[in-house]
Ligand SMILES: Nc1ncnc2c1ncn2[C@@H]1O[C@H](COP(=O)(O)OP(=O)(O)OP(=O)(O)O)[C@@H](O)[C@H]1O
């Protein structure tokens with residue numbers, strides 16, 4: 001299984017890196033020509049090309065530059081250092097996790113309400129959908145400022161934005177999941193004269209578990225985005241968002257890209273962990289592998 | 291006091307669908323006595339499932355009267371008067387076989403010890419001892435259907451409503467299950483309402499065969515089937531059996547030609 005998957009994945013990774021190198025060369029070349037012109041020299045392509053891979057503030061840093069930067073800011077720094085990406089990732093991760101947990105719980109509660117009450121379905125669903133049409137970049141600063149003004153700072157405002165983004169997929173997924181038992185299975189419960197609570201715990205909930213994990217995968221990635229966005233408007237001093245912001249202030253493209261790559265790795269790992277937990281639970285419930 | 295457990299009078303049911311209303315049951319008059327084994331037989335779409343579902347309070351009639359155990363179907367359902375076996379096994383895939391059989395018992399709040407006893411008993415009854423810990427998908431279709439019968443029996447209802455429980459099974463398995471169902475009925479004296487497409491199955495199992503015809507679904511003929519209580523499979527070659535089967539077939543043919 002893993003072997004079968006490794007080859008295509010590695011091929012794609014190799015392809016992306018190749019395109020990335022080509023892009024870096026293309027985008028950074030102009031700078032080398034300008035530089036040469038300024039001191040009145042002609043520079044050939046073969047001379048300029050290697051230099052495009054080693055600029056200090058390239059338009060697009062080369063993969064190995066980013067790799068070196070990541071290595072230096074993770075492995076070679078104490079994780080308590082303000083220059084350590086592990087430290088910044090941890091700050092963002094804690095807000096992500098807090099927001100994700102709240103978002104998941106909120107999403108489940110909303111879905112349970114919507115499934116059991118027509119009134120809630122009619123009144124809540126439009127608002128839930130509307131909430132996601134508002135650009136997060138527009139409301140993130142407001143949430144942060146409002147919460148700051150009432151003395152709530154640090155982790156919670158960022159987690160609030162994560163919650164805002166992550167409750168949605170869970171609510172939608174669970175409305176679908178909790179409503180998905182076959183008619184025949186619902187009829188069966190009816191012949192047993194089962195209560196609503198019994199129908200919920202013995203039928204709706206187990207049926208919805210796969211839907212829950214699918215939507216949690218989306219929710220945890222959205223949470224991370226939320227936490228990073230939450231770090232932008234206040235000019236936070238720590239977190240991956242802060243690194244992005246600081247990087248762009250000082251034109252440190254290598255730093256920006258390092259933070260981006262770390263964020264992507266983090267998102268991928270979180271999604272993979274949720275997926276693994278879901279698969280494990282599925283097996284534990286005795287379901288056949290899909 | 292009469293022994294009638296199910297009684298319908300001018301029962302009528304029309305489904306309101308998006309395009310045109312479907313007259314699924316029309317003027318159904320049927321009395322079922324305690325301990326009877328009644329088969330509903332008829333072409334596809336003649337309302338067999340619908341009638342069974344009305345008895346089970348899974349469908350609401352639009353006209354006429356029906357009583358189950360002298361109560362409304364709803365009261366009977368709330369009193370858990372019947373066990374229902376669906377056309378599909380409807381086992382929950384995340385539950386093992388024993389957990390599936392425990393499901394109605396959990397809902398009823400029956401003690402763990404009693405649950406265990408009934409699981410054991412009823413699995414033995416349908417020849418599934420040893421499969422307690424298996425999940426439904428690890429069992430063949432016939433075994434799954436037997437498990438679903440064990441689940442209905444575990445409730446220990448006086449009445450069994452069965453909707454083509456053996457429809458999807460091969461002939462040999464079907465024969466075997468028919469024989470077991472006959473023994474079970476004979477031993478427990480339960481009232482059974484049984485939907486089937488198979489004439490031999492209906493004649494072999496029933497004390498009364500209700501032949502239905504479609505569009506609108508109505509009762510064409512009610513045939514008594516007095517072959518005794520205990521019935522070996524060989525009875526199917528007897529002259530009496532064949533005579534009844536012939537009458538059922540004639541009824542089905544006439545019902546078809548009717549529209
Ligand atoms: N929920 C429903 N809504 C609308 N029409 C329905 C519904 N259930 C059944 N019908 C219609 O009622 C008629 C009787 O259906 P029913 O399922 O009772 O037939 P049946 O005799 O059990 O057939 P089969 O042998 O194929 O199982 C059919 O015409 C069917 O299309």
Ligand SMILES: [Mg+2]
Pocket residue numbers: 338339340453
């Ligand atoms: Mg049917």
